[in-house]
Amino acid sequence: MAPFFDQDHLALRAHVRAWVQENWDSLNGRVSDVEEEARRLVRLLGQAEILAYVIPKRFGGQRERVQARDICILREELARASALTDAMFAMQALGSYPITLYGTEEQQKRYLPPIGKGVAIAAFALTEPEAGSDVSSLQTRAVRRGKEYYLTGVKRFISNAGIADSYVVFASTEPEKRGKGISAFVVEADDPGLIIREKTQLISPHSIGVIEFEECVVPENSLLGNQGEGLKVALGTLDVLRCTVGAAAVGFAQRALEEAIRYSQDRRQFGQALAEFEGIQFKLADMATELEAARLLVYQAAWTHDSGSEDPKQKSSMAKLFATEAAQRIIDQALQIHGGAGLVVGNIMERLYRDIRALRIYEGTSEIQKLVIARELLKKA
Amino acid sequence: MDFELSEELVAVRDLAREFAEKEIAPTAAKDDRERNFRKDLLLKMGELGFFGTVIPEEYGGNGLGFLALALITEEVARAHSALRVAINMQIGPALALLKFGDEEQKKKWIPPLVRGESVGCFAITEPDAGSDVAAIRTTAMRKGDNYLINGTKLWISNAPVADGGLVYAYTDKSQKHRGLSAFYANFDRPGITRRALETLGAHASPIGELTFENFALSAENLLGKEGDGFKVCMWQLNQTRLNCAAGAVGLARAGREAAVNYCNQREQFGQKIGQYQMNQDLIAQMIVHEEAARLLVYRAAWLVRGRGRSVRRRCCLKNTRRLRLLYRVSRRALLPRCQILSDRRGLLEYSKAHHRPGRVGV
Numbered sequence: 001m002a003p004f005f006d007q008d009h010l011a012l013r014a015h016v017r018a019w020v021q022e023n024w025d026s027l028n029g030r031v032s033d034v035e036e037e038a039r040r041l042v043r044l045l046g047q048a049e050i051l052a053y054v055i056p057k058r059f060g061g062q063r064e065r066v067q068a069r070d071i072c073i074l075r076e077e078l079a080r081a082s083a084l085t086d087a088m089f090a091m092q093a094l095g096s097y098p099i100t101l102y103g104t105e106e107q108q109k110r111y112l113p114p115i116g117k118g119v120a121i122a123a124f125a126l127t128e129p130e131a132g133s134d135v136s137s138l139q140t141r142a143v144r145r146g147k148e149y150y151l152t153g154v155k156r157f158i159s160n161a162g163i164a165d166s167y168v169v170f171a172s173t174e175p176e177k178r179g180k181g182i183s184a185f186v187v188e189a190d191d192p193g194l195i196i197r198e199k200t201q202l203i204s205p206h207s208i209g210v211i212e213f214e215e216c217v218v219p220e221n222s223l224l225g226n227q228g229e230g231l232k233v234a235l236g237t238l239d240v241l242r243c244t245v246g247a248a249a250v251g252f253a254q255r256a257l258e259e260a261i262r263y264s265q266d267r268r269q270f271g272q273a274l275a276e277f278e279g280i281q282f283k284l285a286d287m288a289t290e291l292e293a294a295r296l297l298v299y300q301a302a303w304t305h306d307s308g309s310e311d312p313k314q315k316s317s318m319a320k321l322f323a324t325e326a327a328q329r330i331i332d333q334a335l336q337i338h339g340g341a342g343l344v345v346g347n348i349m350e351r352l353y354r355d356i357r358a359l360r361i362y363e364g365t366s367e368i369q370k371l372v373i374a375r376e377l378l379k380k381a
Numbered sequence: 382m383d384f385e386l387s388e389e390l391v392a393v394r395d396l397a398r399e400f401a402e403k404e405i406a407p408t409a410a411k412d413d414r415e416r417n418f419r420k421d422l423l424l425k426m427g428e429l430g431f432f433g434t435v436i437p438e439e440y441g442g443n444g445l446g447f448l449a450l451a452l453i454t455e456e457v458a459r460a461h462s463a464l465r466v467a468i469n470m471q472i473g474p475a476l477a478l479l480k481f482g483d484e485e486q487k488k489k490w491i492p493p494l495v496r497g498e499s500v501g502c503f504a505i506t507e508p509d510a511g512s513d514v515a516a517i518r519t520t521a522m523r524k525g526d527n528y529l530i531n532g533t534k535l536w537i538s539n540a541p542v543a544d545g546g547l548v549y550a551y552t553d554k555s556q557k558h559r560g561l562s563a564f565y566a567n568f569d570r571p572g573i574t575r576r577a578l579e580t581l582g583a584h585a586s587p588i589g590e591l592t593f594e595n596f597a598l599s600a601e602n603l604l605g606k607e608g609d610g611f612k613v614c615m616w617q618l619n620q621t622r623l624n625c626a627a628g629a630v631g632l633a634r635a636g637r638e639a640a641v642n643y644c645n646q647r648e649q650f651g652q653k654i655g656q657y658q659m660n661q662d663l664i665a666q667m668i669v670h671e672e673a674a675r676l677l678v679y680r681a682a683w684l685v686r687g688r689g690r691s692v693r694r695r696c697c698l699k700n701t702r703r704l705r706l707l708y709r710v711s712r713r714a715l716l717p718r719c720q721i722l723s724d725r726r727g728l729l730e731y732s733k734a735h736h737r738p739g740r741v742g743v
Contacts, residue, residue: 292680293674293676294673296677297669300676318672318673322673367658373669
């Protein structure tokens with residue numbers, strides 16, 4: 001799989017694949033307490049120096065500049081083993097990249113090194129009850145009084161709510177300006193007025209919840225970027241990480257394909273292995289082909305970002321849309337091949353079937369990606 | 382390594398695009414309607430080196446490689462899908478000759494194919510043999526120094542117009558597929574009759590039946606040894622498959638571009654139909670599938686050059702996906718037009734020149 005990669009990417013892939021293999025049982029254990037498991041996984045990823053790929057070298061990271069290709073490779077390999085491990089890795093990236101992009105030297109020094117070591121957990125708080133795809137309608141307010149900002153509002157579907165040490169929070173400083181009045185802040189877990197309202201349970205185990213700011217006081221140097229630049233901070237971050245969601249989908253789909261191949265060779269019906277039936281072979285061929293196309297789109301988008309040769313936005317949207325939708329189809333087919341066995345709670349197919357679902361929604365739903373892609377095309381024509 | 386095209390390849394693509402837009406596109410609908418086989422375009426493409434990208438210079442080619450061929454084919458198919466068939470009819474026989482022919486055969490037959498002077502074809506399919514190549518019934522009986530070919534080949538692209546081509550026939554039926562042999566022959570000799578066939582689309586790419594009755598060939602026409610036919614056939618199909626896929630990308634692109642343009646022109650309920658999310662959804666799906674398909678083709682083309690061993694699997698992967706996709710994409714591309722275009726003539730032209738040739742490729 002050489003296109004779009006340099007030698008060191010291939011080395012990273014081999015390295016993380018081996019690490020995943022060694023830690024397979026540890027990544028795949030039964031989860032009784034999601035938060036405890038989430039904390040453990042972040043520490044593990046930190047110790048393995050995998051998290052070092054989400055922050056720049058100056059702050060203890062691996063590379064001068066954070067690379068989309070590294071994150072894609074890591075997410076694909078981690079997702080192949082465990083959705084929660086991938087999610088924890090991805091959240092460290094999502095919660096730190098705004099600071100990497102727009103943080104002051106002081107903010108970067110304070111937050112990035114512990115996130116990269118896995119001793120601090122990061123979060124990204126954008127979504128609200130009334131603001132999802134329509135980001136600029138968010139209602140959380142930040143009012144400046146003297147040398148402090150006072151935040152008020154509710155954020156929901158916030159990954160790592162309650163276990164994070166720092167939250168990048170988006171709030172409106174000038175509501176009348178809508179999108180252009182949004183600003184970004186770094187809020188620390190023990191800042192007064194930050195309240196965890198709910199731990200939300202999803203179909204796939206994930207540390208997520210509702211947080212509320214009740215006159216939450218933060219010092220003025222918590223502002224990330226300039227006042228009114230919040231949307232730029234959010235979109236700049238999401239533009240880079242969007243294709244990595246596609247990479248995670250590729251990892252899930254790869255696992256599903258591997259499981260389907262193995263199962264279809266073991267299971268016998270009508271006197272032969274399932275894999276001997278053309279009906280099953282066609283499924284496997286379609287799955288493998290879609291997977292390959294998804295992978296190429298993801299790597300192309302990541303490479304486009306890293307090389308800076310053109311605006312990666314449209315390619316990233318294509319990668320996320322195609323890879324997540326394809327992965328859902330591939331996993332559905334893999335479960336079909338497993339028959340009833342795939343429905344049993346605890347079976348890998350049952351798990352993947354739940355794990356993949358969120359990826360078509362978070363960081364821009366498939367529908368939003370389509371709008372981005374189509375509008376870009378209509379504009380060019 | 383990445384897929385960023387070298388300057389040389391960009392130049393090749395630009396040349397092909399310019400040629401396709403200036404020389405092929407203006408008459409595409411007319412050529413389709415009137416079923417014109419454009420030998421003049423074949424000669425021009427030959428002159429520009431389009432058929433020589435996978436042939437070394439000593440046999441009249443330019444050796445630019447499979448990626449160059451894929452880029453050219455995408456551009457040609459975008460302008461008129463029927464003409465991408467013509468490309469494969471030249472390079473298929475030329476590549477088989479290059480790989481399995483002796484020096485004399487290569488020198489004699491490859492350059493005219495590359496120049497587009499000799500219209501090529503390959504005759505594999507029969508009424509009862511298609512995917513199951515070994516079921517071929519055409520025989521090559523040895524008589525003295527000659528082989529007498531007897532049998533019927535069906536759905537052979539270029540059959541009505543070919544100057545020569547590859548013919549597969551059994552020299553020893555008892556050996557099963559190991560008794561199949563491959564011949565290359567010019568068709569300007571007695572014992573061959575042709576019949577044109579009507580198909581769903583690709584009307585500017587003639588197709589038909591070839592019947593051989595005591596069609597006499599000599600040992601000079603045999604490719605490799607007796608019994609090599611099956612091997613030659615499988616190898617040859619693995620080469621041309623990639624380009625079939627590249628043509629599909631061009632066709633998909635044509636469909637998508639047509640749909641986008643129309644979405645920007647047509648207004649309903651006070652706004653451009655491209656403003657409706659329903660159409661944006663269709664457009665997004667078209668471009669994403671097209672891009673995925675293109676990457677699979679480029680990757681396969683890149684592998685052909687890099688590591689010969691992997692070619693077959695990549696080609697198969699790409700082909701199933703790509704052709705299926707093509708159908709999906711071109712169908713999708715057609716949908717907005719079908720639904721949006723009340724101009725029946727426009728729809729007919731579109732469906733003839735684009736949709737139907739695409740269906741054949743699946």
